[in-house]
Structures are given as C-alpha cells and as structure tokens.
Amino acid sequence: MERSMFLHFDKSVPQNTDLETYWRISPAISKAWHIENEQTVTITIGRFSKIVTCFIDSQLTGNVVSYPPVSFDLCFNPTKVLSCYFHEQKRVQIGPIFSVIVPSFYEREFPVQRTAPFIEELAQVSMKMGIGFYVFQTKDISTESVHGFTWSDEHGWIQGTFPFPDVSYNRLTSRKSERKRHVQKQFQLLKSKGTCLFNDSFINKSTINEILQNEDCLTPYVPDTRPIKNEEDLYDMLSKYDELILKPIDGHEGKGIFLVRKRENALHVTYPSHSQYDNYTFSSKQSFFKAFSNRLNYQSYIAQQHLHLQRLDGRSIDYRLLCIKDQTEAWNVVSGVARIANWNSIVSNLSKGGEKQRIKDVLDQLFPEYEAKHAGRMLIELATASCKTIDAYTRGTYAELGIDLAFDVNGHPWFIEANTKPSKQSFGETEATIRPSARHLVQYARFLAMSSTFAGQEAYQ
Incomplete structure (x- = not known):
C-alpha cells in the first residue's frame, strides 16, 4: 500500500548534527503513514537513496518535516514537495525530480538564450506540482551528483549540487555537440543511474521519411x-x-x-x-x-x-504543430501556428523572414467554412499519426515532436518534416502565462517517473 501527500520542508527545524541519519517528522505524518518513533525508513530523492531514522517531533504541525539529512541541495519548492510512502518497503519517495539538459553556457551564469523563458516555465510548473526541478550541462555531471541550477520564485536561478534526476529532457540544440563522445558517455551515466532520458537524440530527415513512407496509412501524404x-x-x-x-x-x-x-x-x-x-x-x-x-x-x-503549396497573397504556407505525449502514451497536438513564407522564399522558416499567424485564421481564408474545419482536423490527425509512427520505429523515448505539414494547390495535405528539438518560439503560445506545452511536458515527465517501468529500478546510495 502507498500513500501520497505534500510535505513542507522547514529549514528552521534543527537537525541533530551528531546523528546525521535522523529525520524529524510531525505527528500528523507519523499517523498518516503509520511510522513509529525511531523507525528506520529509506528516503529516495531522485535516483539517490539513504536509510534514516524517523524522529517524531511533537512541536511540528501539519505536514512539516525537517530537511532530509543528505549532503546535496534540494531542488523543490520547500512548502510543497510531492512525496509517497510505500509501507511494505518502508520507503519514502520524495519527488520525483525532473531535469533539463541545456547547451553549454559560460562559467556559472545561467544561459541567456531563446529557450530560457520556456525552461523557467517548466520550473514553475514543476514546483507547483511538488516536483523537483533543475537544469544542467553534460559537463557538470559527476559519478555521484549533478551540478546545476534550480528555480526560486524569490531569488530566480540558484546554483546547487543535486542527486541524479528521475527524468531528464534533452534540449541540446546542436547535432554536433550531441554526438560528441563525452556527451554520449554522460548520457550513458545518467541511464546507468536509472534516469529516464527523453528526446535523447536527433533523427535525420532521411530516416523519418523512410519510416513514414513505409507506413501504408501515411504513404499518400509523404512526398x-x-x-x-x-x-x-x-x-x-x-x-x-x-x-x-x-x-x-x-x-x-x-x-x-x-x-x-x-x-x-x-x-x-x-x-x-x-x-x-x-x-x-x-x-x-x-x-x-x-x-x-x-x-x-x-x-x-x-x-x-517539389510540392506546389497553397499561397496567401502569393506567399506559400505551411503549418507547424507541436505534439506531446500524455499520460496514456497517446500523442496530442497542444499548439500550432501557420507559417507564411517571405516573398519569393522557398522556405517558410521564421528565421528566413517568414511570419506566423493563427492556423484557424489562415484556413478560413483558404477554404470554405465547412472545408476549413475539415482541413483543421486533417492537420491534427496527420500530425498525431506521424508522431505515433516515428515514435514506434525509432530508438529511445520521445515525448515531444514538432510536425510541419502543408496543403498543395489542390487541397491535398502533405507531411513536410518532423523536428525532435522543436523551437520554443514558433508555436504561437503566449509567454504572458504558462504555455500549455510546458504543463504537458511536466505532466508526462511525472508519468515517466511514476510509471512501473522506472519505479522498479534501484536508486544509488
């Protein structure tokens, strides 16, 4: 039997410095989890485990506990830490911990890059859900811990040394960097510790097109x-x-x-x-x-x-849809944008002068009303079917794909390409609030961490 609750870590609660394995808990937690005074339990934080002795402190109220007696920093919102007690194993699971692998940046300053706002949103969503969160570079992984940055609403990004995460999201944006021997070696170290790594590699265009062309239901839509x-x-x-x-x-x-x-x-x-x-x-x-x-x-x-695509005011149009897995392993479109190419351009990329508009607004201009709705459904169906097929026939775990689609001048839909590291500037999501894609990714990371596939792996001590 297992019981979950949110714990409140209180730094002001004194630790017994001469008894490094004591963990102070409130009577309420003792009652809820049926933990007796001076009972030993195993605390698991990320992929790290340690045996501790619980001390019931009558001065603590509610779900308040002392900081666990560990030598590394914690990457949680201390007032809301998702935790679960496994009674038969006498084990307290704190977390899970979700991390993001980011490209190299200078010394100890958090990277100022295009994905930084999105990563901050991932951190905020994780903290609200009681999940630990940090970002790191591959060069900052040691055999026992990871140096990185966690988020604080009060102080922003804070450096720390953390346990290996339960789940890690690969946001390296350079194929050349990702293929380097030392980077691949660090990926293997993460996996050896039991970390689930998703979107762990790029997939080239040739492989993706071959996979989709060999799928009968998708063949008519692949050039x-x-x-x-x-x-x-x-x-x-x-x-x-x-x-x-x-x-x-x-x-x-x-x-x-x-x-x-x-x-x-x-x-x-x-x-x-x-x-x-x-x-x-x-x-x-x-x-x-x-x-x-x-x-x-x-x-x-x-x-x-070469496809002769539909045009708006003489400029070709395609559609980029962001797809993310849910907790049933099904692919869903969470956002999308129509991209209108620059004048006389052979590509619609925003970096090449293209502009973005809402998909519905563009479809309404190109199709009669009843056909526009059907075209929108076709985009969603083709995007999710493409993701499902790519995911089924490639190695590794993928949770996020950017799918580019288009209609030709006859209204026939076409697959253009898939992106395993989609840009965070191209999907029409507002940054004024938390983007839907951030919420979906954190939810999927929690699912991976909690799933039986990874929960059964032993943590290091």
Whole structure:
C-alpha cells in the first residue's frame, strides 16, 4: 500500500548534527503513514537513496518535516514537495525530480538564450506540482551528483549540487555537440543511474521519411523522397519530377536547401545565401551534379519532389504543430501556428523572414467554412499519426515532436518534416502565462517517473 501527500520542508527545524541519519517528522505524518518513533525508513530523492531514522517531533504541525539529512541541495519548492510512502518497503519517495539538459553556457551564469523563458516555465510548473526541478550541462555531471541550477520564485536561478534526476529532457540544440563522445558517455551515466532520458537524440530527415513512407496509412501524404548517395540517385529523381527540393538530412532553419527546376534543356537552381537567394543555371544535370557533389563530400542530402503549396497573397504556407505525449502514451497536438513564407522564399522558416499567424485564421481564408474545419482536423490527425509512427520505429523515448505539414494547390495535405528539438518560439503560445506545452511536458515527465517501468529500478546510495 502507498500513500501520497505534500510535505513542507522547514529549514528552521534543527537537525541533530551528531546523528546525521535522523529525520524529524510531525505527528500528523507519523499517523498518516503509520511510522513509529525511531523507525528506520529509506528516503529516495531522485535516483539517490539513504536509510534514516524517523524522529517524531511533537512541536511540528501539519505536514512539516525537517530537511532530509543528505549532503546535496534540494531542488523543490520547500512548502510543497510531492512525496509517497510505500509501507511494505518502508520507503519514502520524495519527488520525483525532473531535469533539463541545456547547451553549454559560460562559467556559472545561467544561459541567456531563446529557450530560457520556456525552461523557467517548466520550473514553475514543476514546483507547483511538488516536483523537483533543475537544469544542467553534460559537463557538470559527476559519478555521484549533478551540478546545476534550480528555480526560486524569490531569488530566480540558484546554483546547487543535486542527486541524479528521475527524468531528464534533452534540449541540446546542436547535432554536433550531441554526438560528441563525452556527451554520449554522460548520457550513458545518467541511464546507468536509472534516469529516464527523453528526446535523447536527433533523427535525420532521411530516416523519418523512410519510416513514414513505409507506413501504408501515411504513404499518400509523404512526398517521394530518396537519399542522394551518387549521381544516379539524383538523375533518377530528375527523370520523375520537373522540380526537386534538395535538403541536408541534418539541416535546420531552412539552411542548405536547393530548389532545382528543369527548364528548356537546362537546370535552374535556387539556393538561399545569407539574407538573399542566389540563382544559377546549369546546361546539364551532369554539370550541376559536379558542382553539387562538393557539398556531398561533407553533408548528406535527400532529394524530394517539389510540392506546389497553397499561397496567401502569393506567399506559400505551411503549418507547424507541436505534439506531446500524455499520460496514456497517446500523442496530442497542444499548439500550432501557420507559417507564411517571405516573398519569393522557398522556405517558410521564421528565421528566413517568414511570419506566423493563427492556423484557424489562415484556413478560413483558404477554404470554405465547412472545408476549413475539415482541413483543421486533417492537420491534427496527420500530425498525431506521424508522431505515433516515428515514435514506434525509432530508438529511445520521445515525448515531444514538432510536425510541419502543408496543403498543395489542390487541397491535398502533405507531411513536410518532423523536428525532435522543436523551437520554443514558433508555436504561437503566449509567454504572458504558462504555455500549455510546458504543463504537458511536466505532466508526462511525472508519468515517466511514476510509471512501473522506472519505479522498479534501484536508486544509488
């Protein structure tokens, strides 16, 4: 039998310095959990465990307890700490602890970056739910603890040394950094301690398209795509389509994309360069491949049929939907935005001058009323089906995916791409309040921590 409650950690309650394993609890907690005076229990905080002796302090009221006798810092709102007592095991689970892995930043200053407001929201939601929270860099993991930052409503971000978390969310934004040997070694250390790591790696465009193309129910919505391993792959795609999009398989923010058009025995190629587009003409496919092959020497590409997308005032449109798993492991769209490309742009990325609008507002302009509602449902169904399929056929645990979709000029929906580390600036969520995506991610992290899959793993001591 287990019983959950919120504890109140009181720093003013004195600890017995000569008895480092004593933990003072109130009579109310003793009664609720059937813990006797001087009974030994195991305290588990994150992936750390310690045997302590409970001392019932009659001066404590309600759910007040002393700080646990541990050598590391705590990352909870001290007035509301979710805890659970497992009677048969004589074990008190404090937490869980949810952490976020962030990119490297300078020395001991918390990173000033685009995701910082979102991470602060994750911290605030966690604290309100009684969950421990901190952020850290991979270089700050030791064999026994993790150095990072936790949140305080009074003081903001505070440095500390914390136990290994129950769940960790990988927000590294660089594929190159993520692949480094020492980073992968630290990921393995986290997992060896029993930490569940989600969104633990990028998935390249080639893999995602192959997965979706092989799913019968999604095949009609996935553009014909092929990895370019040699000139024959490119020539074959050019024989099938008059226009191709060439994308780096690890690309992001619309960088490195080529639009290739066959026109009057020549190839016209458009390539984004800095803030503008460069246009080139090649007399043959061979001459183009000779120039393009230099890029293939250091970057892998896919070739994809070019889609003629719906336009608004002459500007192409796509839709980015943020999908997050819930506590039943089902994928749900929690927010989304329509992206309208810059004039004459071949991509709609906001970083390339695109602008965002509400999806409903855009669909209402492009479709009759009854069709607009159907189009909205199609976007949701296609996004969640794509997430479910990607999740089923890839390694690791994924809790969040950004799905890009679009309609062509005939109103047919298409999958464009999936993002395993979606931007936190692109979904039309207001930062004036806590974003829905922050709440959903914390709820899923709590589910992972509490699920039997991870609860059965032993903590380190």
